[in-house]
Amino acid sequence: MVEVTKAILGSYFHAPTYGEITYVQNALILMNTQGVIESILVPGDEDYQQTVEEHRQNNQLKELRKDQYLLPGFIDTHIHAPQWPQAGIALDAPLNIWLDEHSFPLEAKYADVGFAREVYTDLVQQLLARGTTTALYFGTIHKESNLELVKISAEMGQRALVGKVVMDDKEGNPEFYRDESTEVALRETEEFIQEVREYGKNVPQGVYPVVMPRFVPSCTDEALDGLGKLAKKYDTHVHTHCSEGQWEHDFVKERFGKTDTETLRDFGLFGEKSVMAHSNFINDNDAGIYVETGTAVAHCPISNVYFANSVIPIKHLKELEVQIGLGTDISGGFSPSLYDNIKQAVMSSRQLEEGVDTNLPQSERGVPNSRISVAEAFYLATTGGGEALDLPLGLIEPGYTGDFQIVDTQIAGHELPSFNVFDEPEYLLQRILYLSTQANIQEVYVQGRRVHKR
Ligand code: GUN
């Protein structure tokens, strides 16, 4: 059941500044009829008490209980919806074999819209239950099943950005799973954009079509060029994989004599609304291209453990001012939870800093000054995701969407250990991010509509 809330009273955490956490106690968050935050009143504001009372009396107020906290909804900037049945499967194979033997046969099944409906309904529900209110979805090559994902996420209240995947190269893809031809791939992409735009007119939280070459190795030059032109013509989001692992990185260099970043930019696929998954191998010149064009990185720390052959220097890229969001990369990453990815982002950065090979002296083992904090990783999952998608998401501020998760730290059987020590807000959020589970996420809202309740 969908419930619409116009006012929430509670204490919240968010991250307006990278690396810093803001905690606001007993705030009254007021939303307009579209579920966009209009104003926030705090105790001490002149009309605070009176406005709280008015909303209480009109039965319009959602009041958080003691031990409940409000966090912004999380934003998953890279997830393969069709790979949900593959989560946790065959992760000991290298990427190309994993794709050929598992992902492609699985993705081919989405020719069946009924199968798509079954998987996508479960996935969207599972993501909402983990606090993910917005997702940038890789679909499959099948237009109809992608439209099904659009409709399911829209109906369940999640904000979705969805792409019809293009993989048209006869050399780079198996016969059982590739676009019929370049022409068909481009035509269906264009139809998909138009159909999603039409459908989206009646979706309050928005649903967005995305131009989506799988990655350079699966596409012809003609397709990449055509997709760049479609992105420009319709001013759409663009999403693909860039410089994920050693193989992809070398393959693109060999084929074009330039980096993946330069290649994608030259095909017109970089821009304010472009998000590149992984980007593990980008050099400083590439990073400059991200900044110049407003293109973002979707950092997928769990997936990277398995398929990246490296650890991405997030701290360095943030210092260069690259926009970065966080992604689960289901199912390169096994977990659908951005909480899990927040933790892994921190842990991977620590291993990069310290190094891993004890045959080397400590001073030569790692990359100094690489660690990121859990507050920084929280930024990536919220504010960073909004920046990456170029949408007003991830912050609890006027003008931003009313997307929230209510985390309860004292659910019976899932109490987070407090014992009235380390109760400062900073520690409270750290405890929530490291230790809470799905059970602690009591309710989830997208633009004021309740989309999940335990
Ligand atoms: N590169 C191209 N396709 C894929 C995919 O499905 N998953 C990952 N992790 N990398 C890819």
Ligand code: FE
């Ligand atoms: Fe991926």
